[in-house]
Amino acid sequence: MQRLNGKDRIEGDLRGAIIALGNFDGFHFGHQAVAGKALSLAREQGRPTIVATFDPHPVRFFKPDLPPFRLTSLDQRQQRFADAGASAMLVFAFDGGLAGTTAEDFITKLLVDRFGAAGVVTGADFTFGKGAAGNIDLLHEIGRAHGLTTEAVSPIGDSEDIISSSRIREALKQGHCEEANRLLTRPFAIQGDVIHGDKNGRILGYPTANIDIGQYLRPKYGIYAVKGRLPDGRVLNGAANIGIRPSFDPPKELLEPYFFDFSEDLYGQTIEVELHHFLRGEEKFDDLDALKDQMAKDCDKARELLG
Numbered sequence: 001m002q003r004l005n006g007k008d009r010i011e012g013d014l015r016g017a018i019i020a021l022g023n024f025d026g027f028h029f030g031h032q033a034v035a036g037k038a039l040s041l042a043r044e045q046g047r048p049t050i051v052a053t054f055d056p057h058p059v060r061f062f063k064p065d066l067p068p069f070r071l072t073s074l075d076q077r078q079q080r081f082a083d084a085g086a087s088a089m090l091v092f093a094f095d096g097g098l099a100g101t102t103a104e105d106f107i108t109k110l111l112v113d114r115f116g117a118a119g120v121v122t123g124a125d126f127t128f129g130k131g132a133a134g135n136i137d138l139l140h141e142i143g144r145a146h147g148l149t150t151e152a153v154s155p156i157g158d159s160e161d162i163i164s165s166s167r168i169r170e171a172l173k174q175g176h177c178e179e180a181n182r183l184l185t186r187p188f189a190i191q192g193d194v195i196h197g198d199k200n201g202r203i204l205g206y207p208t209a210n211i212d213i214g215q216y217l218r219p220k221y222g223i224y225a226v227k228g229r230l231p232d233g234r235v236l237n238g239a240a241n242i243g244i245r246p247s248f249d250p251p252k253e254l255l256e257p258y259f260f261d262f263s264e265d266l267y268g269q270t271i272e273v274e275l276h277h278f279l280r281g282e283e284k285f286d287d288l289d290a291l292k293d294q295m296a297k298d299c300d301k302a303r304e305l306l307g
Contacts, residue, residue: 001082004050006092006110014088015116017050018042022126023165024053026071027080028184030123030156030163035084037153038121047118048087053077054094061094068215071165071184073191076272090115103129103138112146119149126152175220175278187227187274190216190255194266206295208256209266211273213242225277225302226257231269236262239295239302240273243282260303277305 004010010017020038024031035051042049055074059066072080078089092098101110106129111117120139128134136152143150155162163183171180172188181187192211209228221243228236240257257273279298285291 001078001086002088003078004088004090006052006090006098008114010090010115014048014050016118017048017087017115018045018119018121019090019111019115019117020049020051020086021120021122021128022053023057024051024077024081025057026165026168026184027077027084028163028165028168032084032185033156034121034123034153035081035086037151038119039085041119041121041149041151045118049085050088050090050115050117051081051084051086052090052092054092056094058094058099061099067218068213069169069217070215071168071188071217073214073216076189076191100130103134104142105129106134107139107142107148108146111143112148117148119151121151121153124152124154169217172217172219172275175222175281177219177224177275177278181276187276188219189229189272189274191270191272192255193268193270196267206258206299207263208240208258209271211255211257211271213253213255218242219275220278220281222281223279223298224275225279225305227274227276227306228257228259229272229274230266231271236260237303237306238262239279239299240275241282242275258299260299277302 002014018038018041020035022031022034038051039049057070074091081089111120120143122136122139124136126136136150139150157163161167168180168183171177171183177188190211190213192214194209195212196210219242224240224242226238226240228238230236236259238257238259240255242255244253255273279301285294
């Protein structure tokens with residue numbers, strides 16, 4: 001799948017595409033409905049489909065001091081869009097220039113002229129342009145005059161509320177990863193390079209593959225039953241700690257998965273760790289023997305839950 005830069009003009013076979021437009025962080029059930037509508041229209045018209053996203057997230061531009069909140073990295077979003085059937089991912093670098101672009105110019109100079117879009121599909125509540133002045137009504141009005149068709153997809157809900165990235169983030173912060181995963185339609189996963197740590201896990205008999213959490217949302221600190229996806233496609237069951245490791249000094253925030261019955265060197269490899277079940281919160285133990293006893297119980301519980 002191609003990754004397109006929002007600052008570049010689209011030429012060739014991808015010009016005249018149907019563009020699904022949104023943030024799409026997490027690419028949850030509601031986002032999939034928007035992309036699905038774009039894909040359906042593109043198939044009917046014999047056109048390619050492009051899914052557009054923003055990186056960094058617009059909220060990060062306007063509120064740079066906010067704690068990390070991402071549900072997916074750019075690489076993960078690209079894989080999700082490809083799995084959905086899109087031809088390409090279009091990435092808007094959200095900077096001062098884009099923030100200052102009027103809604104009218106966003107439609108005429110970017111969507112129509114630069115990208116050559118034949119149609120655009122968004123969520124019904126999507127806003128764009130300087131001061132978030134653009135909405136689906138303006139997109140309809142200006143788009144029609146330039147031969148740009150537009151479609152809006154209403155929010156998707158369940159028996160509790162609208163499915164949204166905010167709702168998923170809150171579930172993860174509460175340790176309700178099964179609920180978050182249901183709304184995402186797949187497990188929340190942190191992807192990163194395996195780095196060297198303090199080797200405490202190796203000393204305890206539970207060697208871990210340490211990953212910097214980076215810009216991902218911080219789920220509730222604690223122990224999780226996890227699955228690890230390796231670059232070669234293998235999937236490993238395990239248990240992981242997410243947090244600051246209160247039994248060790250100095251505190252260091254890491255994701256530390258221990259994979260069952262696995263002893264290969266993963267240093268430098270990019271792996272993805274899926275959170276399946278929250279087992280318990282972080283604790284500080286009086287001695288290493290007590291910690292080892294609890295880790296054994298955690299692993300037994302994780303094995304049971306992961307089947």
